[in-house]
Amino acid sequence: MINQLKRHVENLHKCYVSAENEAGFIREDEKEALRRKQERLRSSKAEIVKNIVDGRIITERSIEGKTIIDYGIKMQNVIRRGKQLHIEEQVQVRRAVTEGGKIIDDYVLYREGVGEGENEEGERNGSPYLPFEGTRRSSPAYSYDRLAVVRYAERWWNDYNPAYKVFENNCTNYVSQCLMAGGAPMWGIPQRTKGWWYRNNNWSFSWSVAHALRWYLSGAKEGLQAIEVERPEDLLNGDLICYDFNGDGRWQHTTVVTAKDEENMPLVNAQTTNSRMRYWAYEDSTAWTPEIKYKFFHIIDRDF
Structure with a gap:
């Protein structure tokens, strides 16, 4: 079974590089996401020049004649655009279902866009933070170290700081x-x-909920503050992008x-599907829809 799963992972990675369905049963939403990624690479005159994949089995159990295997894979793609190279990395936790020694299904667990507009109790967080209505914000009293943000993002994109x-x-x-x-000040x-904070294993909704942070950034008049810009090109390292995959306001x-x-164009780090140097638009996500909306937030400080 291990050898079969290894071959499956190799074929799966070929799909991610070429968008060809070598795995035989990759789900339709993943196929569409991969096609969109390949189209973006072609349209921007970029290409994947090298790829590496590694994986490990997390758990294995049998249920009603089927074997359920949860496993993790790490994919690294060296992407060339003009004279520039960068390494895009992504970690997926997947589930393979086997029957009679054959893999009959395979899909991603813990995908972006699933449950991320909810608070930790699983309830919708309605929008406690309202956008500005002509009120002038205070002048930020802090400096924002963008290099430190990137260093932290690079250190922890595929790991979890035990302090949180x-x-x-x-x-x-x-x-x-x-x-x-x-x-950024809490x-x-x-x-x-209210606000944006984390202390003693307690936190604001805006700290942990995508929907709440988006509205906080639009409405904050003190502490951590940001302004919305219209184009992704206007963002700097350490700035944020918020995603409404369905265009429904959540x-x-x-x-x-x-x-x-x-x-x-921005390259971004993220978690849930742990990603590093991923293209900002997320066309390669199964959560992407034609109705997707983005918000681009530039963090401001006293030097703004």
Whole structure:
């Protein structure tokens, strides 16, 4: 079974590189995501010049004649655009279902866009943070160290800082930690619907919930502050992107900018599907839909 799973992972990675369905049963939403990624690479005159994949079995159990194997894979793609090279990395936790010694199904667990607009109790967090309505914000009193943000994002993109709680959908918690590493100030303690903070294993909704952080960034008049910009090209390292995959007003995912490509487009780090130097638009996500909406937030400080 181990050898069969190894061959399956190798074929699966070929799908991610070429968008060809070598695995035989990759689900339709993944196939569409891979086609979109390949189209973006072609349209931007980029290509994957080298790829590496590694994997390990996490758990294995038998249920009603079938074997359920949860396993993790780490994929690394060296992408060339013009004269620039960068390494895009992604870690997936997947589930393979076998019957009679053959793999009959395989899919990703813990995908972005699933449950990330909810709070940790699984309830919708309605929008406690409202956008500005002509009120002038205060001048930020802090400096924001963008290099420190990137260093933290690179250190922890595929690991979990033991100083913080880990959520099943961890994207916004991870991004908040990156912000704090850059010197963003906390405020609002101990009210969970106010401010942006984490203390003594307690936290604001805006710290851990994508939907709440999006509205906080639009409305904050003190502490951590940001302004919305119209284009991804206007973002700098340490800035944030929020994602409403379905375009229905429920913001489900958050990423942090860690680099720019040769066309000045952001490359982002994120968790849930742990990713490093991923292209900002997320066309390669199964959560992507044609109705997707983005919010681009530039973090401001006293030097703004």
